[in-house]
Amino acid sequence: MSVTPLAAHTTTPSTPAFRGRIGGDPRSGHYAVPRRYRLHLSTACPDGLRIAVTHSLLGLDTVCPATYLPAVPDSPQGGHSVLRPLYEASAHRYSGPAVGPVLSDDWSGRIVSTHAPDITRDLARRFGADRLSLYPCGAESEIEAVERMCAQDIEGAAQRAGQSGGEQAERDAALEALLESLGALDRWLVGRDYMIRDQITAADVELWVTLVQLDTVHRHHLDACAVERIADRPTLWAYARRLAAHPAFGTHLDLDGIARRHHAHCRGLEAAGAAVQILDWAAHAAR
Secondary structure, eight states, X not given: OXXXXXOOOOOOOOOOSOBOOOBSXXXXXXXXXTXXXXXXXXXXXXXXXXXXXXXXXXXXXXXXXXXXXXXXXXXXXXXXXXXXXXXXXXXXXXXXXXXXXXXXXXXXXXXXXXXXXHHHHHXXXXXXXXTOOSSOTTOHHHXXXXXXXXXXXXXXXXXXXXXXXXXXHHHHHHHHHHHHHHHHHHXXXXXOSSSSSSSOOHHHHHHHHHHHHHHXXXXXXXXXXXXXXXXXXXXXXXXXXXXXXXXXXXXXOOHHHHHHHHHXXXXXXXXXXXXXXXXXXXXXXXX
């Protein structure tokens, strides 16, 4: 099974402050030991939500404990003051914001990684390999294709379609690109429960969080007609609704926190789409 048609674009993520990896044996320095590592994340942040869902799917509560951060950072720099000691211990004279998500090493009191894709892969491969295969053998390229599509063709296109200023033609083109991508996903999911396999994989975590962001954040900057067209993808949104009912997904859905985080960070103009909710997430989310 292939999702090659979905891999039309690439994206270049920003370089994280820390990017260590958990290896497979003691010679790697950071190797897999239960309760050695700790997650620090906010589920109001999309990266934090992805990691939290992955963490729950793998059942790692006692293996790699998680500390949950407030939805809105409390530092003037835009970071979390509780993370400042970790950052300062990990980088001499660190002056940037102490942001999440963070994977830290309790043995050294330092940060291993702040790069969400690496963190989710290491959790799955080093701690969850005998639990649930979120990265099945041979599926890496398909998962990466879904990640690229979510980043560029959904989130990126939604941001360009809803940006204030600029040319209307550019916003219209971005909206059409977004609708085309959602339409391709809607057709792809007909007759399927999950994105690329007959079980939940990392591709489903990625797409679900992207759809949450589209409905809870990006639609606030689109007009009502655009949101109604986005909502007219019944198979895709039924898929999102099913996953929300799964305990590993829905229990981490902090709608109030997402809203507060969005309003604290966003400087764009709110549009009529803010009043057109696509899914009643609270009604469908597992509790």
